[in-house]
Amino acid sequence: MPGSLSILSFAPFKTLFAALALLFVLAQPAAAQISFKPTAEAVQEDKLLNALKEGDKISGRVSIPDGNAANLIQPAGRDWRDFHRSKLPWIGGIAILGMLAALAVFLMVRGRIRIEQGFSGKTMLRFASFERFTHWLTASCFIVLALSGLNVSFGRTLILPVFGPEAFATMSAWAKLAHNYLAFPFMLGLVIMFLIWVRDNIPGKLDIEWIKHGGGLFSKGGGHTPAKRFNAGQKGVFWIVIVGGALMSVSGWFLLFPYLPGNVTALQLWTVIHAVIAMLFIAAMLAHIYIGSIGMEGAFDAMGTGEVDLNWAKEHHSLWVEEQQAKGEAPSNGTARAVPAE
Incomplete structure (x- = not known):
C-alpha cells in the first residue's frame, strides 16, 4: 500500500529470512542422509563375511529379466581366476616342456628309428x-589353434616383454580371430577322420602284443610286432585325437556362444x-609329430x-602288407626311388 513500510524493507528482517531459507535448504540433504544412513543392523557385515567364507554368492535385487545380474560377488569366480593365473601355467609347462624333455632324452638314448x-x-x-x-586340414588348423591358445596362457609372460604391448595386442587380436574361425574346419576334419579311419582303429589282440614289446621302439635290434594298417600306438593317437578333439570342440563351442551354458559357473567349468x-592334447601331439618326422x-x-x-x-605293418598284396594292390615291382647312401 502506498506510503506503508514493508517488513522486508528492514535490513535485520532480510538477514533473518535469508538465514532461515539457507538453513532449510541445507537441512534437506542432512535429513535425507540421517534417514537413509546404513546401520550395522541393515548391512549385517557378519553375514556377508560368512557368505564369502562359505563360498556363497552375494546377491542383490534387480528389475531386469536376467536374474544373474543380481549377483554382486561370486567367490567361484576368484577360484577360476586363480586357476588361470597360477595353476594352468604350471599344468601346461609340466605337460608340454616335460614332453619335449622326454622326447629329447629318447632321441639321445634311442636315436632315430631306422629301416633295418x-x-x-x-x-x-x-x-x-x-x-x-x-x-x-586337421593338423594345420590344430597348430594354429594350439599356438593362439597358448598365447592366452603364456603370451603375457613370454611374448609381451619381447615384442612390446602394441605388437602383442595386434598379434593377440589376430590370434583370437584365427582361433575362433579355424575351430570350424578343425571340427569338420575330426568328423571326416573318424568316419574314414575308425574301422581300422578298433583295438584288438594284436595291440596287446604290440604294447608288450613296446612296438619295437625301444630295441635297436628289431623285434617289430606284426600289425595291420594301424598299430596300437597309432590307434592310441587316433583315439586321443577323436576324444580330445571332441572335448575341445564341445567346450570351445560353449566359449564361442557363452549364453549356451546357462550361467557363469557352468561357463567357467x-x-x-x-x-x-x-x-x-598339445603334449600328446608333440609326440605324434616327433615320431612321424625325425623320430622314425x-x-x-x-x-x-x-x-x-x-x-x-x-x-x-607286416600284416597290412600281406593283405594289400593278397588284394593285388601292391605291385610286385613297385615304384622306384632313390636309395640314400648311409
Whole structure:
C-alpha cells in the first residue's frame, strides 16, 4: 500500500529470512542422509563375511529379466581366476616342456628309428589323396589353434616383454580371430577322420602284443610286432585325437556362444576343461609329430607323398602288407626311388 513500510524493507528482517531459507535448504540433504544412513543392523557385515567364507554368492535385487545380474560377488569366480593365473601355467609347462624333455632324452638314448633292411627302392600306397587332405586340414588348423591358445596362457609372460604391448595386442587380436574361425574346419576334419579311419582303429589282440614289446621302439635290434594298417600306438593317437578333439570342440563351442551354458559357473567349468584338455592334447601331439618326422625314418612319407617304402611297411605293418598284396594292390615291382647312401 502506498506510503506503508514493508517488513522486508528492514535490513535485520532480510538477514533473518535469508538465514532461515539457507538453513532449510541445507537441512534437506542432512535429513535425507540421517534417514537413509546404513546401520550395522541393515548391512549385517557378519553375514556377508560368512557368505564369502562359505563360498556363497552375494546377491542383490534387480528389475531386469536376467536374474544373474543380481549377483554382486561370486567367490567361484576368484577360484577360476586363480586357476588361470597360477595353476594352468604350471599344468601346461609340466605337460608340454616335460614332453619335449622326454622326447629329447629318447632321441639321445634311442636315436632315430631306422629301416633295418634299408630302403628297398619300391613303394606302396598307404594313404590316398583325400586321407592326406583330411589329415593336413586337421593338423594345420590344430597348430594354429594350439599356438593362439597358448598365447592366452603364456603370451603375457613370454611374448609381451619381447615384442612390446602394441605388437602383442595386434598379434593377440589376430590370434583370437584365427582361433575362433579355424575351430570350424578343425571340427569338420575330426568328423571326416573318424568316419574314414575308425574301422581300422578298433583295438584288438594284436595291440596287446604290440604294447608288450613296446612296438619295437625301444630295441635297436628289431623285434617289430606284426600289425595291420594301424598299430596300437597309432590307434592310441587316433583315439586321443577323436576324444580330445571332441572335448575341445564341445567346450570351445560353449566359449564361442557363452549364453549356451546357462550361467557363469557352468561357463567357467567349460573354460577349465577346454584349457586343461588343450595342454594335454598339445603334449600328446608333440609326440605324434616327433615320431612321424625325425623320430622314425620313412614315416613322414606316409602323409607326405602317401607312399611308403616296402621295407618300412613290412617292418611296421607286416600284416597290412600281406593283405594289400593278397588284394593285388601292391605291385610286385613297385615304384622306384632313390636309395640314400648311409
